[in-house]
Amino acid sequence: MAEFEIRNASALDIALMRDWADEEGWNPGDSDPWAFTVADPHGFLVGHLDGEPVGCISAVRYGSGFGFIGFYITRPPVRGxxxxIQLWRAGTARLAERVVGLDGVVDQQDNYRRSGFRHAWNNVRFEGVPPQGDAATRARVELVDARSLPFGRLAAYDRRFFPEARHAFLAAWVGLPGRTAVAALRDGALRGLGVIRPCSGASRIGPLYAADADVAAALVHALAATAPGAAVAVDVPDHNTAALDLMPQLGLAPGFETARMYTGPAPESDRSGIFGVTSLELG
Structure with a gap:
């Protein structure tokens, strides 16, 4: 009989998981594995069949009470x-006694409900080429390299929009080579943050935090200007109607959706300021 074993992923395994996600059409960032690894070194699991990797899942712990499921993939030849399900059980067991979130394909919602998840909202991926322009004046903000700010300010700002602190992950997320992180300041106060990262397809913008749509537009223009004429993509939570209205104005069209679901009540956060989620894999 074939032997199936679930192991903690190595850094190379996490890079492989990223490649598998790319093959599924999820378009993860090229350097995402390096940020994922530091988020929770034990939170990535790989299933091996007779020694060969055939599936994976991430079950990342944040703080003492929150977790996030992602990278739930079984390779096509061994599906069914x-x-x-063995990987799923191993991942969810690692997050026992926590509120757990995930972003899953919409048509799998019923399966997730059977595991105790409840729908909170959908994330809609918008993609396209924004027109060139400078919206910072209209937004009345100064745009600066986010990495020039004290990291504590960035971490505190990110915490407004996420259920737990995630310092190690955030430091890698904004600081990895090839990425651009832009902060919006108004009268010295932090009013927005955006990060763009290269991918196999459209470059992904996330997070996209903003005090209002004008600030979000200024950030998108600044981030898109790092690769003029190239497509960008933003995963927009559909509870933010201002974000949904903004994306077509920026030349971005809706594509596929994912369902954000939780095992308990949706954690408290400043939802109105989330114009684009950070990552479908880690929240």
Whole structure:
């Protein structure tokens, strides 16, 4: 009989998981594995069949009470043979006694409900080429390299929009080579933050935090200007109607959706300021 074993992922395994996600059409960032690894070194699991990796899942712990499921993939040749559910059980067991979130494909919601998840909202991926322009004046903000600010300010700002602090992850997320992180300041106060990262397809913008749509537009223009004429993509939570209205104005069209679900009540956060989520894999 074939032997199936679930192991903690190595850094190389996490890079492989990123490649598998790319093959699924999820378009993860090229350097995402390096930020993911520091988020929770034990939070990535790989299933091996007779020594060969055939599936994976991430079950990342944040703080003492929150967790996030992602990277739930079984390779096509072995689907339907029970290996995926073993990975699922291993991942969810690691997050026992926590509120757990995930971003799953919409047509799998019923399966997730059977595991105790409840729908909170959908994330809509908008993609396109924004027109060139400078919206900072209209937004009445100064745009600066976010990495020039004290990291404590960035971490405190990110915490407004996420259920737990995630300092190690955030430091890598904004600081990895090839990325651009832009902060919006108004009268010295931090009013927005955006990060763009290269991907196999459209460059992904996330997070996209903003005090209002004008600030969000200024950030998108600044981030898109790092690769003029190239497509960008933003995963927009559909509870933010201002964000949904803004994206077509920026030349971005809606594509696929994912369902944000939780095992308990949706954690408290400043939802009105989330114009684009950070990552579908880690929240």
């Amino acid at each position: 043979q029970g290996y995926g």
